[in-house]
Amino acid sequence: xxxxxxxxxxxxxxxxxxxxxxxxxxxxxxxxxxxxxxxxxxxxxxxxxxxxxxxxxxxxxxxxxxxxxxxxxxxxxxxxxxxxxxxxxxxxxxxxxxxxxxxxxxxxxxxxxxxxxxxxxxxxxxxxxxxxxxxxxxxxxxxxxxxxxxxxxxxxxxxxxxxxxxxxxxxxxxxxxxxxxxxxxxxxxxxxxxxxxxxxxxxxxxxxxxxxxxxxxxxxxxxxxxxxxxxxxx
Numbered sequence: 001x002x003x004x005x006x007x008x009x010x011x012x013x014x015x016x017x018x019x020x021x022x023x024x025x026x027x028x029x030x031x032x033x034x035x036x037x038x039x040x041x042x043x044x045x046x047x048x049x050x051x052x053x054x055x056x057x058x059x060x061x062x063x064x065x066x067x068x069x070x071x072x073x074x075x076x077x078x079x080x081x082x083x084x085x086x087x088x089x090x091x092x093x094x095x096x097x098x099x100x101x102x103x104x105x106x107x108x109x110x111x112x113x114x115x116x117x118x119x120x121x122x123x124x125x126x127x128x129x130x131x132x133x134x135x136x137x138x139x140x141x142x143x144x145x146x147x148x149x150x151x152x153x154x155x156x157x158x159x160x161x162x163x164x165x166x167x168x169x170x171x172x173x174x175x176x177x178x179x180x181x182x183x184x185x186x187x188x189x190x191x192x193x194x195x196x197x198x199x200x201x202x203x204x205x206x207x208x209x210x211x212x213x214x215x216x217x218x219x220x221x222x223x224x225x226x227x228x229x230x231x232x233x234x
Contacts, residue, residue: 027065032072034059039078039089040177041146042184046091050079092182100178101224107172108156109217111163116211125162126209129155133201140194148194149184155201159208186228196227 035055038044052063052070059066070087073079079087115121132155139148153176160172186193200223207216 027061028068028072031055031059031061031065031069035069035073036076036078039073040181040184041149042181042188044089045185046089048089049082049086050089051086092185096178097182097228100175100182101228103175104156104160104172104179105217105221105224107163107168108159108220109213110165110168111160112208112216113213114163114165116208116213116216119211121162122208122211125158126205128158129201129205129208132158133198133205136201137198140198145184145187145194149180149187152183152187152197152201153180159204182228193227197223200227 035044035050044050050070052066056063056066070079070081074081074087077090079089081087115125132151136148136151136155139145139151156179157172157176161169163169187197200219203219204216204223207219
């Protein structure tokens with residue numbers, strides 16, 4: 001059988017096939033997704049020092065994609081790298097907590113002022129929120145704090161979304177990971193926090209149902225201020 005002829009060279013200026021992504025790029029993305037999820041969910045708490053080697057062994061990959069993931073997470077503000085030592089997961093600072101709480105209060109209060117002007121929309125929102133509180137209660141009874149924290153984020157996002165302001169909704173969504181991380185830390189502080197959240201969420205829903213936007217705004221301020229108190233240095 002005659003030897004295969006070499007492939008003809010491409011003519012100058014002809015389209016070239018796109019290069020295949022390096023295997024390390026996929027591994028880097030996997031490392032990034034896994035680490036980010038652990039930080040946001042609170043599985044890796046703030047103040048933890050992570051080693052490239054240990055993370056690489058755990059994820060079954062080389063150190064290079066882990067290093068790339070560390071760099072990306074540092075750029076996003078989740079980590080701080082220390083040469084030859086590893087990556088420190090940044091703790092939640094009191095100022096960050098205060099700013100997130102203030103932003104959330106403003107957006108959710110505005111949404112409820114809008115929604116309570118429409119009886120039909122109010123009823124729909126109340127039904128959605130009651131279902132979320134019931135799901136949170138079930139998660140609490142099963143000691144599933146990860147699901148409980150995620151449902152907490154969804155509860156408050158549902159309120160923000162109901163306002164119908166796409167700009168405020170997009171802004172609120174940008175706080176989602178920070179909110180999730182703060183709530184995950186809070187609910188791990190003790191069962192009393194979980195019970196307090198359930199009671200306060202129930203109160204918030206009742207105020208929406210009553211069309212009491214001013215009462216909701218005051219209760220939300222108390223909820224957001226009290227539930228995290230003593231956990232983040234305030």
